[in-house]
Amino acid sequence: MKNSFYILLLILASFQSCKKLEASEIQMISAEEMQQRFQTENIQVIDVRSAEEFSKGHILTAKNILVNEKADNPKFFDTLNKEQPIVVYGRESRQAKKAINILEDKGFKEVYELEGGIENWILLGGNLD
Known part of the structure; x- marks a missing residue:
């Protein structure tokens, strides 16, 4: 049963892997x-949800930032490694897209939005966590 789950997971991953929205x-x-x-990678x-939502539960290793707080953004984004992939998620896709645009403007190359949040x-x- 456990092997069937992993096989199904691999099949789904092959169909759902990184998609680029046109x-x-x-x-x-x-x-x-x-x-x-x-x-296998340092992701x-x-x-980009509120601090309250973040404190109720977030993906392990996630860092929290509110993209509306312009004063904190430059310092925060400078702490990230441009050589490692970044995955962004939020309550609304709009928030994630805003953060992704900032990251891409700062020269980050491998930036993704988590599908389905x-x-x-x-x-x-x-x-x-």
Whole structure:
């Protein structure tokens, strides 16, 4: 049964792997692929929900930033490694896209939005902190 789950997970990941949205140019990453990549890569995770939502549960290793707080953004984004992939998620896709645009403007190359957000992550059994 456990092997069947992993085979299904691999099949889903192959179909749902990083998709590029034509209109917005935002790269999406599925929760399945993110879980797989966590095992072999250092992935930076940014949660753009409110501090209150973040404190109720967030993806392990996620850092919290509110993209509306312009004063804190430059210092925060400078703490990230441009050589490592970054996954962004929020309550609304609009918030995540705003953060992704800032990251891309600052020269980050491998930036993704988590498809389905934290809700999808939880549904697929992803760990929370």
